């Protein structure tokens with residue numbers, strides 16, 4: 485039975501068990517969210533360098549060099565010495581500068597980090613509250629902007645939703661480093677962009693559209709945004725303002741209930757189109773099918789599912 489050594493205790497693990505499951509079963513309150521290696525909620529640091537390849541394959545070079553690994557992706561093959569991510573020691577503090585409630589149960593959260601944050605337009609980071617609760621959110625602002633903005637959907641029974649809605653301007657949060665494959669790629673500079681979002685899946689995609697325009701992408705660009713219950717987008721005014729200054733941009737707002745019909749009308753302006761899709765897993769699956777039928781190859785579609793935490 486391999487031993488898992490933590491700073492204050494040692495656990496006996498079953499060989500082949502998942503590290504996140506093992507820690508949770510033993511009462512270690514390690515945060516987790518997606519269990520798919522995307523969100524980085526379950527970061528732990530190896531103190532003895534024994535890291536199965538799959539457990540850090542999705543991390544940056546800097547994170548790998550510092551011994552970080554994802555517990556949800558780690559199979560226990562041998563003894564390990566680890567310590568969990570500690571937001572007060574390993575994270576960066578940020579102050580809430582504004583909280584604005586918009587239609588569709590969306591909260592726009594703006595933070596001023598204690599020092600500039602490195603990220604690419606469209607990536608996400610973990611927001612940690614003082615009580616240790618954390619969730620992943622996509623950064624809606626651009627690297628060139630001094631504040632970090634987030635579009636937070638307030639779930640009726642969501643733990644983080646309730647806690648962030650009760651926060652005040654001036655409260656402090658902790659941030660873990662930005663990460664994720666959803667970001668603007670300079671290789672797309674000469675490609676038409678098709679950005680398809682449902683709900684707050686718009687957050688990273690409007691950032692990617694703005695970054696593309698900022699970097700001088702002059703190709704046709706379409707943003708489709710579907711909202712639940714109506715065709716009114718919580719970000720409609722901002723999208724229309726963006727369109728006014730960008731002749732190559734088309735904006736389509738739709739009701740999620742009409743997704744299938746809207747997708748049937750979707751036309752690609754070119755076979756070289758790069759598509760980006762963001763929202764729930766069900767939304768992504770439906771959109772991907774349509775994009776394949778329209779002739780796009782898998783490498784021309786980048787998606788990010790806003791996976792919810794499930795027991």
Ligand SMILES: Cc1cc2nc3c(=O)[nH]c(=O)nc-3n(C[C@H](O)[C@H](O)[C@H](O)COP(=O)(O)OP(=O)(O)OC[C@H]3O[C@@H](n4cnc5c(N)ncnc54)[C@H](O)[C@@H]3O)c2cc1C
Pocket residue numbers: 517518522523608619620621622623634635636637638639640641642643644645646664684685687688788789790791792793794795
């Ligand atoms: C990479 C990434 C980026 C993301 N970016 C964003 C973003 O920019 N904006 C955004 O709004 N979201 C984003 N999300 C999703 C967000 O992190 C989750 O929706 C988060 O779980 C919400 O936290 P919560 O504590 O409010 O809800 P949770 O408490 O985690 O609950 C989430 C949902 O599950 C339901 N639920 C909870 N427990 C149960 C249960 N036992 N049985 C059934 N249902 C249950 C809740 O009612 C709620 O609807 C992102 C997710 C990922 C992985």
Ligand code: FES
Pocket residue numbers: 515516517518519520521522523524525526527554555556557
């Ligand atoms: S990366 Fe492990 S829970 Fe999301």
